[in-house]
Amino acid sequence: MRLPLRWVAILHGQVKASIAATSGIHTTQDVLKMLMAGADVTMMCSALLKHGAGRIGEVLTELTRWMEEHEYESVRQMKGSMSQKSVADPAAFERANYMKALNSYK
């Protein structure tokens, strides 16, 4: 989910739209990463096909536990905390994209 993760982080706070993240979100950690990158919602498909719909409840329970352990009171509080706008070196996001373009040139 690296590609959607990076674009969520870049677009958070730059576009007047809600951001729904998808592709490769399988675990609670994946959900947390997407929320911190700036997603408003996260979506799961393959993980539910693999583990069944009960996986949603497990992820919600783990997410709630993680937030309590790390003293987060709401999803809003963590949303976008790791977005491009919030990190110390915002240009690193574009540089990573540039490096990828150079590496893929044939």
Ligand SMILES: Cc1cc2nc3c(=O)[nH]c(=O)nc-3n(C[C@H](O)[C@H](O)[C@H](O)COP(=O)(O)O)c2cc1C
């Ligand atoms: C069996 C299957 C059916 C899907 N059907 C649709 C669909 O009807 N419309 C749609 O927009 N995406 C559909 N998708 C794409 C998923 O919504 C999702 O974007 C994609 O699977 C990536 O997320 P994931 O890594 O959680 O699976 C489907 C995916 C799978 C695996």
